[in-house]
Amino acid sequence: xxxxxxxxxxxxxxxxxxxxxWYGEIVAVNDISFExxxxxxxxxxxxxxxxxxxxxxxxxxxxxxxxxxxxGGSSAWRNVDLYRNIGLVPERETVYSFLSAWEYVxxxxxxxxxxxxxxAAREAIDMVELGDAMHRKMGEYSKGMRQRAKIAxxxxxxxxxxxxxxxxxxxxxxxRLQMNAMLKDLGNTGRTIIFSSHILxxxxxxxxxxxxxxxxxxxxxxxxxQIRRLMTNRPHSFTVRSSxxxxxxxxxxxxxxxxxxxxxxxxxxxxxxxxGAFTEMIAPLIQSFGVDLYELKxxxxxxxxxxxxxVAQ
Amino acid sequence: xxxxxxxxxxRQLLGQRRNFLLLLVAVLPIGLALIYRFxxxxxxxxxxxEFAVGMADAMTLTILLPLAALILGSAALGSEIxxxxxxxxxxxPISRWRIIAVKIAVSSVVATLVxxxxxxxxxxxxxxxxxxxxxxFGLGLSTLVAAVLYCAVFVALSAFTNRAIIVGLLYVFIxxxxxxxxxxALRWLSIREYATGWGEVFISSDESAIYFxxxxxxxxxxxxxxxxxxxxxxxxxxxxxxxxxxxxx
Numbered sequence: 001x002x003x004x005x006x007x008x009x010x011x012x013x014x015x016x017x018x019x020x021x022w023y024g025e026i027v028a029v030n031d032i033s034f035e036x037x038x039x040x041x042x043x044x045x046x047x048x049x050x051x052x053x054x055x056x057x058x059x060x061x062x063x064x065x066x067x068x069x070x071x072g073g074s075s076a077w078r079n080v081d082l083y084r085n086i087g088l089v090p091e092r093e094t095v096y097s098f099l100s101a102w103e104y105v106x107x108x109x110x111x112x113x114x115x116x117x118x119x120a121a122r123e124a125i126d127m128v129e130l131g132d133a134m135h136r137k138m139g140e141y142s143k144g145m146r147q148r149a150k151i152a153x154x155x156x157x158x159x160x161x162x163x164x165x166x167x168x169x170x171x172x173x174x175x176r177l178q179m180n181a182m183l184k185d186l187g188n189t190g191r192t193i194i195f196s197s198h199i200l201x202x203x204x205x206x207x208x209x210x211x212x213x214x215x216x217x218x219x220x221x222x223x224x225x226q227i228r229r230l231m232t233n234r235p236h237s238f239t240v241r242s243s244x245x246x247x248x249x250x251x252x253x254x255x256x257x258x259x260x261x262x263x264x265x266x267x268x269x270x271x272x273x274x275x276g277a278f279t280e281m282i283a284p285l286i287q288s289f290g291v292d293l294y295e296l297k298x299x300x301x302x303x304x305x306x307x308x309x310x311v312a313q
Numbered sequence: 314x315x316x317x318x319x320x321x322x323x324r325q326l327l328g329q330r331r332n333f334l335l336l337l338v339a340v341l342p343i344g345l346a347l348i349y350r351f352x353x354x355x356x357x358x359x360x361x362x363e364f365a366v367g368m369a370d371a372m373t374l375t376i377l378l379p380l381a382a383l384i385l386g387s388a389a390l391g392s393e394i395x396x397x398x399x400x401x402x403x404x405x406p407i408s409r410w411r412i413i414a415v416k417i418a419v420s421s422v423v424a425t426l427v428x429x430x431x432x433x434x435x436x437x438x439x440x441x442x443x444x445x446x447x448x449x450f451g452l453g454l455s456t457l458v459a460a461v462l463y464c465a466v467f468v469a470l471s472a473f474t475n476r477a478i479i480v481g482l483l484y485v486f487i488x489x490x491x492x493x494x495x496x497x498a499l500r501w502l503s504i505r506e507y508a509t510g511w512g513e514v515f516i517s518s519d520e521s522a523i524y525f526x527x528x529x530x531x532x533x534x535x536x537x538x539x540x541x542x543x544x545x546x547x548x549x550x551x552x553x554x555x556x557x558x559x560x561x562x
Contacts, residue, residue, distance in 0.1 A: 053559070059404065061558040078554060083406045090558075094397040096321065098328050110317040111405040153401070 012037055013161050013192035014058055019067035021053050028053040030216040031067070036194055040187035042207030043196040044227075050216040051196040052091060055165050058194070059088045071161065084112070087154030091165035091196075094150070097139030101130050101149040104138060108153035117156075124152040129178060143170030151179070155186075162186065164195040168202050180206050235259055236275045237299035238282075240268045243292035251285055269299070315407065315415055322389050322419040329388045335423075338381040339431040342373055346435035362448055363524040365439040369432055369452045374505045375490050378428050378456060379463050383481040385420040386467025390549075391477045400558060410550035413472065417465045417546065424460040432456040451516030451525070458538055459508035465542050466504065469549030472556070500528045504541060510534025 014036040021029040029050045043051050056062040057069045060076035060083075069076045076082060095104060105124050109117035125134050128148040133141070138149055147170055154162065164183075168176055183206060187193050197203050203210055203224070210227045212220040220227055242248055245268040249261050252270060257278060260271035272278035286293050326332075349364060390413075393399040402412055433453040437443045466484075471477040493503035500506045510529040529537065 056558050061400070061403065063557060080406050080408055083404050086404070088400070088404045090397065090400050092397040092400075094400050096325070096398055096401070098324055099321075107317050107321060108401070108405070111315070111402070111407060113406070154404075 013072060014194070015068075015070040016054075016058075017068050017070070019054075019057065019064045019069055021050075021057060021062060021065045027216050029057070029064075032213070032216075032218045033067075034211060034218060034221060036192050038187070038190045038192050039208045040183055040193045040195070040206055041209045041211060042203035043194060043211050043213060044198070044200065044203045045196075045213035045219075046198055049198075049213045051198075051213055052165050053216075054213065055088075055163050055194070055196055059086060059163050061088075084157065085160045087157070087159040087162045089147075089150050089154045089162075089164040089167055091169065095138045095141075095146050098137060100135045100137055101125060101141070101145075101152065102134040104149055105134075105152045105156055109156045112157040114157055120156050120158075121152075124156040127155060127182060128152045144172055144175050147171060148175070148179075160191055162191060162193045164193070166197060167195050168197065168199075176202075235271050235273050236278070237269055237271045238278070239295065239297055239299060240270055240293070241266055241295035242268075242286070243294070244289070247289055248286065248291050251289055255281075315411060318402065318407065318412065318415045319419050321402075322416055323423070325393065326385060326388055326420065326423055329384070329392075331384050331388065334384055335381050335427050338377045339427050341377060342368060342431050342435035343438070345372075346438035350438050359524055361440045362446060365436045365448055365452065366525050368435065368439070369455065370505070370509065373428065373432050373456060374459050374508055376485070378424070378459050379481075379485040379489060379504075381427055382420070382424050382460060382463030383467050383478065383485065385424050386417075386464050387471050387477045387481065389416040389420040389464075389471070390468050391471030391475065394471065394556070395475060399556075403553075403556065403558075408550075409553040410546065413468060413546055413549035413553055417461075417468045417549070420464040420468060421461040424464050425457055428460055429453050429456045446525075447515035448525075451512035451514065454514060455508040455512040458511045458534075459504055462504045462507065462538055462541050462545075465545035465549075469545040469552065472549045472552035497528065501533075501537065504538075507534045507538040507541065511538065 012035045016035070017033050019029060019032050020027065032054065043054065045051050053062060057064055058071065058076060060069075060071070060079050063077045071079070071082055072085060074082065099107070102121065102125065106117055106121040109120045109124075114120045125131055128151050130145065130148050130152060133145060138146055141149065147167065151164070151167065154164075162183075167179065167183075171179060183193055183195070187208070195206070207224065210220075210222065210224055211218060212227060220230055240248065245263060245266070249263075249268060249270075252258050253261060257272050257274035258270060259273050260269070262269045270278075282296065345368060346365075353360075390399070393402070433449050436449045436452050440446070440448050443449050467477065467481050470481055470484075474480060488499075489503060489505050493499045493506065506527070506529050509527040510531050511534050512525065513527060513531040513534075516525045527534070
C-alpha cells in the first residue's frame with residue numbers, strides 16, 4: 001500500500017524519507033515521507049502546495065535540502081541512469097515548436113537508445129491518439145495536443161515509473177477520459193504512476209491512492225474513500241435567513257451535531273459536524289416551528305479551505 | 314557524438330531570430346575588404362598585409378566573432394534552459410558532459426561556417442592573393458580556433474547563469490577588447506591571443522613577420538587553447554550536472 005513509511009515493500013518504486021526542500025527562507029516541502037508502489041497515485045493539493053517540487057525531486061531534477069529520495073532503491077539526484085526507468089511529463093509546455101510530434105517522440109526514442117525507435121514512437125503516438133496530427137509542427141498544436149505529445153515522448157521507452165505534473169491541464173473532456181483510461185491501463189500493468197492535480201474530481205476518477213499535500217506538508221494519505229470521508233466529515237457551514245432566526249436557533253442549539261450558531265443582521269450561520277444529519281433534519285425542524293424560510297445555503301468552501309482543515313487535523 | 318542531440322541543437326540554432334546578426338558578421342569583413350580594395354591603389358605589399366591582419370585582429374577576433382559565438386552559444390543551451398525545453402534532454406539517460414560537448418561542437422561548426430570563410434575571402438580580397446605569406450590560411454585558422462574557443466566558453470557560461478548574454482558582453486568588451494590589450498601579462502589568458510598564435514602555423518615568412526607578430530608562440534597558444542577548451546567543457550558539464558529545475562527555468 002502506498003502511504004507514509006512503514007516497512008518498505010520489495011515492490012516499492014519511490015521512497016521519500018523525511019524530505020524537505022526550501023528556497024532561501026521559503027519552505028516548499030516540509031519533512032515528507034511516503035512510498036509509492038505500482039498503481040496510480042494522485043498527488044492532490046492547492047496551487048503552490050509543493051506538488052511540483054515533490055515530483056521534480058522524484059524525477060532527480062531537484063536536490064532535496066534534507067532527507068532522501070530513492071527511486072528503485074537508488075538516490076534520484078544526479079542519477080542519469082534513472083531515466084531508463086522513468087518518464088516525466090512536466091507541467092510547462094516544454095516542447096520544441098519546430099518539431100512535429102513524430103519527430104519529437106522519435107527523437108525521444110533515439111535518445112533513450114531504443115533498439116527499434118520508429119516502432120516505439122509509432123506505438124506511443126497511437127497510445128495518445130495523436131496519429132492524425134503527428135506530422136504537423138507542435139507550434140501549431142493546442143495545449144491538449146502538446147500535452148499528449150509530451151506524454152507520448154515520456155512513454156516511448158516503456159518506463160516502469162511515470163511522473164506527470166498536472167497532466168490534465170488544457171485537455172478537453174474527451175481527451176481527459178481517454179487519458180484516464182490510458183493511465184489506468186498503465187497502472188494495471190504494474191507500472192508506478194504518480195500525477196499531480198489541484199482538482200479533487202480528477203484524482204477521484206483515476207487514482208487508487210491519494211496523497212494530499214498542503215503548504216508543503218503531507219496532510220493526508222490513503223484510498224480515495226478515506227480522503228473523501230475526511231473531507232465530508234469536516235464541519236460544514238450553512239447560512240440561514242428566515243422569519244424567526246432566533247426561534248430556529250433555539251431548536252438547533254441542543255443538537256450534538258451543531259457546533260456553532262452566530263447571527264449577522266438577518267442572517268444566521270450554523271456550523272454542523274454531520275453534513276448528512278443536518279440536511280435531513282433541517283426541513284422538518286423548520287416546519288415544526290412554523291418558521292418561514294427565505295434562504296438556506298451551504299457556505300462555499302474552497303478546496304483550499306478543505307485542505308487547511310485536513311492539515312489542522 | 315549524439316546525432317539526435319546534434320540535429321536538435323542545429324535546428325534550434327537555425328530557428329533563432331537573432332541569426333540576421335550572424336549574417337552581418339559574415340558580410341561586414343567582406344564589405345570592408347571590397348571598399349579597401351577599390352579605394353586603395355596598393356598592390357600586394359606590407360600595407361595590405363597590415364590591413365588584413367589589423368582587421369582580423371581588431372574587428373573579427375575581438376568583436377564580431379565573440380558576438381557571433383555569444384549568440385550561438387547562448388542559443389544552443391541558454392534559451393533551452395530558459396524556455397524549459399532543456400528538461401526534454403535532461404530527463405534522458407545522457408551524461409551531462411556529452412550534452413555540453415555536443416552543444417559546443419554544433420555551435421562551433423555554425424560559427425566556423427559563418428566567420429572563417431568570410432575572414433579568408435576578405436583577406437584574399439585585401440591581400441590580392443590566396444597564398445601570399447600564408448596570410449589567408451593563417452587568419453582562417455586563427456578564426457577557426459577562436460570560433461571553437463569562444464563557443465565553448467559561452468555554452469559553458471549558459472550552463473552557469475541565465476545572464477550569459479550580459480556576462481558574455483562584459484567579457485568581450487572589458488576582457489578581450491580592453492584588459493588583455495593594455496595589460497600584456499593578461500594576454501596569457503586571452504582567447505584572441507591563443508587564436509592569433511595559431512596563425513603562425515601558416516604565417517611565418519620573413520616578410521609577414523613585419524606585420525604579424527603574435528604575443529604568444531604557436532606552442533604556447535596550442536597549450537592555452539587546449540586548456541581553455543577542456544576547462545570550458547568541464548565547467549559546463551559540472552554546471553549542468555548541478556542544474557536544478559525551477560532555479561532558472
